[in-house]
Amino acid sequence: MADHSNCGCTRRDSLRSLLGASLVFPAILSDLLAADGPVSSDANPLAPKPPHFPPRAKRVIFLHMSGGVSHVDTFDPKPKLIADHGKTTAGGKYLSRPKWNFRPYGKSGTEISDLLPHIGECVDDLCVIRTMKNDHGDHFEATLGIHTGSVTFTRPSIGAWVSYGLGTFNQNLPSFMVLAPQLPYAGSQVWGSDFLPAVHQGTRIVPGPEPIPNLQPRAPSPEIQEMELGLIDFFNRRHLGERESDAALAGRIKSFETAFHMQKEGPQAFDLSKESDSTLKLYGLERGTTSGFGWQCLVARRLAERGVRFVELIDSGSNTNWDAHGDMQTCVPLAKNIDQPIAGLLKDLKSRGMLQDTLVVWTTEFGRTPFCAQPDAKGREHHARAYSSWLAGGGVKGGITHGQTDDYGIEVASDLMHIHDFHATILYLLGMDHTRLTFRHAGRDFRLTDVAGRVVKEIMV
């Protein structure tokens, strides 16, 4: 916006004169709201709410890898799978050795494959869960499963549940933000709120000039927009003044103030220009780029810093993802895309003292078969019976592994972590009892974990 005009007055002058005429949006509604008494939770369903008990984590960064990451090629080393490569299983399939070597990292010595060396460096902060189990072997259903607990029926996403249960810290940004350059399997159902109020649904962020829809003012100039907001406010106050107090009307007046701040704060959250070179380097991010997982991870940290309750990152979409039926080598660029950025995120959170109350979740819809139908197959099929995920920060013990699969990584051998257990545990870390986080709908109380879910306290500090 030019700071001069053909009438000879500066922008500041004209603003001042408008303020004099009281046409500008006041952007401070505390007087109005004070007159109405404190804002009830009716008026603001996103106000922070107390958890059921003291939480270990205050916020979540949820990393979802689309397509199904092979556990036996990343976080679940199986020496016997290497030794017995080519032998047939009881089901008549051929065992297929990991395509990458594993090596121990850190003090804990947890083994991680050469596919993810940077994440390997952070292993002492990770609790690697090797006994994940999902309820369906197809992408669409399993993606819904890991997000909503149901593989068949439409249900709210975990981010929407957390928003519903806890509200959010920053009223100028959505409570649940999803950085997803591509649409995942099951599309927007993945971050939907279903029967929960729509305010809890995920807001999809697409890298580019307008990460939040309609964030960019389109009015001919910022001053004109402020005038418009001032006029809206004038209309709305008059309208409210002529009526008995009404939480919805007052809430909507407030929503313009929030939107106005969001317009300012939103772009700041996405503006990486003030990040130092060393920070960018940590994430493997080149200055000026908005593509790739490095951008997503760094923005996630900035959103977490700003008090967004639940940030989800999806690395790819419903194609060109980890679904390596044909050739496991197609995972190399995908791993490269996420490896350094995730390590950077963990280190950055740690150095800022945020890791202790930020729960970082890394997961995928299922693993991949440790065996193949053909002896020389290069790819792997879907495998929901046992796979790996990890948690870090937010009250989780670092440098540990949880559960064991059998010798080949085919079945869970001990300490199962079904998706319901996974969800129950995440909610617990946030200070919520998964059996008490309910919503009455269609005649019964629904919850994220249906009628199951075990809180796995062993992995907590």
Place this chain on the structure above:
Amino acid sequence: MAKLEAKGLQPAPAAGKRVLIRRATYDLTGLPPTPQEVEGFLADRSKQAFAKVVDRLLASPHYGERWGRHWLDVVRYADTAGDSADYPVPQAYLYRNYVIYSFNRDKPYNEFIHEQISGDLLPAKSDAEKWEHTVATGYLAIAKRFSVKPENYKYLTIDDTIDNLGKTFLGLSVACARCHDHKYDPIPSKDYYALYGILDSTRYPFAGSENINEQRDFVYRLPQEKVEASLKAYNDLLKPLDARLDQLEKEKTGLDKAGAGTDAALHPVVAHRTVEEIDKEIREIKKQRQKIRAEVPILEAAYAVAEGAPHDAPVLLRGDPAKQGEVVPRHFLQILGGQSLPRDDKSSGRLELAQWIADPKNPLSARVMVNRIWQNHFGRGIVATASDFGRRGKAPTHPELLDYLATRFVESGWSIKAMHRLIMLSRVYQLESDGPPENARIDPGNDLYWRFNRQRLDAESIRDAMLKVSGDLDPTVGTAHPFPPPAVWNWTQHNPFAAVYDTNRRSVYLMVQRSQRHPYLSVFDGADPNVSTAERTSSVTPLQALFVMNSEFIQERSERYAARLMDAEPNDARRLDLVFESAFARPPAPEEQQRALAYLSQSRKMLEAADVSPDRVTQESWASFLRAVLASNEFIYID
């Protein structure tokens, strides 16, 4: 009224005429009244003035677009199937339009039930009526499809049908009995599988899937012989290709097995070919098929059901199709009479099912529907859980009123429009939305209706009203969506169908998809087409505020509204009157007029300062003013 007095509540005063006509017009048509309509109502001093307005609105073709949409919410209407590739269903709109048309014609509700469940089995007086009945069964056809291979998951689609059927017509969550006897209501699992048998005896159309990317089992308008005649040439070409495809798929499976060493000796031949070679041939044949398919004439067909092979279904233990229990004869829910099919019946049983539901002796059907009508007028039902009249639902606030309305409904010949008249001409509908402040302490939720509930417009009405006042609303009936032609369909789970089609028609005609929410509708609490929506929420969010502040849609509306104003009237004060009359159904107050004129002059200066060309400044300043009007609470809320 007696209840009000007993609690010491004074009802609110009667609403003024401007408030009333705005309320009624949005309520029945989802659109604002025009200034002429408001004027006409004000000028009409007769006792029947409001009754005349109600009759005029009920006769408007826009009535069905509004009330049809309420129905489409409950039946979770979508233009796609919902499988992992979310196949588009270009013919689904026929059912949508059938619903709108039925509301406009005031089709008796019992007939409406019959047609949607068993239209194909009803006698028809003409070809047009037969077709209408066929299209009506789109209600069953639009049930959700599941997974990558919906062809293998019919039991889930049937479950979705039973779930919807129970909620929509009976206000019961019957689907709870899929895995176990209902925990709260007297619905045993056997009742569920009795209904299951009826639907399993029904042929559902197939919209296409990742593996079979074409429609099957749709119902053609032409008689079967004629259909076969016109498709014969193509089918003759396709048949050998399909046979070869089948053979190749088997060969591939055999190869997998042989490779696994289980029964290699049984498949000595296949060992000569690798999977890659077979895949190559499959691809080539599919290409040939595609070429032929592109030539196949598209015959008029409906996404509708037909009779399948009639049979009783077994109980599936814990809902698992692999664990079949006792076979249950098809019958109706025991709590509603448990009627069974005639002994010699050779049909699916849908005809009887529709009769059982629409039977005036069925205590639920009429009550559930009048409650929905009441709910959509007042923002809340007499039973607040409109799709759950069971034990876990909310008890009615006024049981006698519900009974009275249900009785009148049946007596009136199940006329929905008669219910609208009865309700809207009552005193309670015509109260102001603010009442004595003391009442709020005694009955803060307005359970006793001492005032009218203020309501936020729903997503469709907000958009339609904005189109209407800006002069851009295309009032015509929606037709088929511009989906890509079937010959190019190759949607998969990895590359699912996804599109947003723009239109200036009413929002009920927007294309709604199951796997991807419509970007506008989802922001303003539009219905989720995956599940039955008994009641819309009215959330207030900053993303909605951003939409009305900054979206391209608002930008266009305000520009066009301003241009229209420029053409209509040279004088700013009179323009202002027009704006207030069209947007708020009232003239501006002196204070508002003062403020508006000051705003226009200030914004002109600002626009000049922002280098807007002088010939555009006046129009732009109006556009700016109008953005605020469209964003205001008064525009979005109904008193």
